[in-house]
Amino acid sequence: MEKKLGVFICWCGSNIASSVDVDKAAAEAAKLDGVVHAENYMYMCSDPGQQLVKDTITEKGLDGVVVACCSPRMHENTFRKAAGSVGLNSYLLEIANIREQCSWVHQNNKPLATAKAVSIIEGTLDKVKENLPLETITIDLTKRVCVVGGGIAGIMSALDLANAGYDVVIIEREPAIGGHMSQISQTFPYFHNVPELLKKKIDEVNAHPRIKVYVNSEVDVLDGYVGNFNVTIKTRPAFVDSAKCTACGKCLEVCPVKVDDEFNRGLSQRGAIFRYNQLETAKIPVLEQGDCLHFADSDSEDGGKCTACVDACPEDAIDLGTIRSLNEEFVGAIVMATGYDLYSPTNMPEYGAGKIPDVIDALAFERLLDPKGPTKGQVLRPSDGAVPKKVVFIQCVGSRDPERHKAYCSRACCMYTAKQARLYRQQVEEGTAYISYMDIRSDSKDFEEFVQKGMEEENLVYIRGRVAKVIEGDGCLQVFTSDTLSGRQVVIEADLVVLAMAMEPKAGIRELAKKMNVTIDGDAFLSETHIKLYPVESSTKGVYLAGCGQSPKDITDTVSQALATAGKIQTMFSNETLIADPLIAEVKDDVCSGCGICIEICPYGARLMNEFTRISDVNQAVCQGCGACIAACPNKACELINSTSRQFLRTIGDFASRSEAV
């Protein structure tokens, strides 16, 4: 039976009406096959406009509607909802875009624009004629969350979700959670004691019955889709049994290995068995297999022989035979909180980094400020342990340098440099702190005041110019720079130089992003769906982003973003099931030859070969209706529901016949 069709043409104020003759278009539309009602109205999306559509559907018993207006991205939902509210299946309403694709681009030719509008309406009517009434698809929802990365971003997101009543697993690559925040001494803009703040949060995580932490772990494989992810977790052995270990530290004394301690940025050394950081929460030693002589090549001198720590342990807590384990976790949502690394100072040979011991990066300086750090909180220079009297802090190192390094601003360094310089001045009263800067970016609450106070009361000497080079001079370092404000070339003598290195995404992020099916930008930061409106959503549904893995930022912004992901996930979990659009691919069982081309082409991994029927199935929850498989299938076995090839061809045919007419 032929459908009774209605056409509603919107003026969009003058946006459409000034270049499309809406009366003429309505009259023409009324003449088209199957149309029982056609009219125009000034603002169809307004309440009275929607009422008009609803009333007409009821009065005339319409079973197909075309609203000719702006882009479907604007109001498709609005009108489909309206139609649904009076009992017409929403999918029998379609939008004919006569604004972006017609009136806006043909402003000087009303007759032609009007003819084009009518042909767009005709094409859309022909589509509606073959549209099927559809129901939304429901998808199961596992209300558990996996957080990848246990820095402050991961910790805060996990705590919020766990407190809301959901089970959370944290996957942390390192032997302890905390991330870079555990290396930081005090924070701007109020000199809060960071280890204290962090310990509180880590204790909360460890005590929370709903949070499970996998340390030494990474994602091995990710399967599934929004609401139903299956994460396989690969865990490196800990070797030390935390149930037996009393943290006496005897093993630490006997280990013959000495390597640079990464946590202290090479300012101290550690054994192959060591305490990962100075926090109370990481008292139990960890053993790094790569450094341990026991695991060295068996044909080398030491290979397989050393068992010093095992022998020394009075509790028998060390077992060098432990092997790596795999675990699976089923979750409905994932938070990517993988954080950052500092761009390696060795990329800056002109600053002597890596060669001159008294040129250090900013994280190393944080370690010097930590009362539990390698110098017990004393700022001492690495070369001879003397108190540096002249310290030069260089900002933007590796940042804002599109020619050779990173084009972006690393956002936290202006502020932490001011903080470090102030802490240095508070400790070394007779010392001078110089800060080489290009701009001071202090754009958050109380940040500007914090910097100004440093200049006014702690006499930080800000010198505006980018440093050309640092060399070893006579008994001190020489920093060659300029002061663009006075127009001079400047040389500063220094005892210690601190580089505020750029932040860059964590090592291994490219491989991880591929595994998680999320996109990254040109600098390898994780990409959000929309910088303004969907800032914590990744390109894959159900995967969210928080912290410095998405872009460089300070703790304040990291935590805000982490809490936003928790909020988003709670919104998702407030339903019992997920709802998906039914406008997806379908397969004609009798035509599909099982060639599998669609499986390779689908960018969302929605196609899967059915082992029994040897026909390629569509995973309804994952398919985004992009149409790639439809174009790729050599047998024409796939179609997009309500956008079939037949419908498209008819629409194109309508355009073709009309374009001859005009």
Place this chain on the structure above:
Amino acid sequence: MKTVISHSQVKSDFVEKVAEISGENFFNCYQCGNCSAGCPSVDEMDLLPSQVVRYLQLGLEDEVKNCKSMWVCAACMMCHARCPKGVDISKIMESLRVLKLREVNAEAHIDITDFSDDYLKRAPQIAMISGYRKFLPL
């Protein structure tokens, strides 16, 4: 001293000509000062290399045309090697010299034998080199 900055200045023929000859976009420069920090000739300059670029950005033609810096520049290209934005100041300096010479006229073309040994010892090399340049129509 008050300086008036106008559209006609910022877009002046002179500025456009320097841009054209050097092939450099002055507005790439964000005034970080790295060029000035590393330039070996600054001691004898009246404007820092970064200031030359700044003056060009503002279209301060007279100051740029009469600066000593362009004659002192050793064309060592240290500034270009260090510039985070890829600005080649040595090319800008060269185009300033070329423009200056074109302005003076063909008589400025030099013959080395016209100068005393003593003068040659004192004269900036870069000025002598520029003196040998071919002349092009303005």
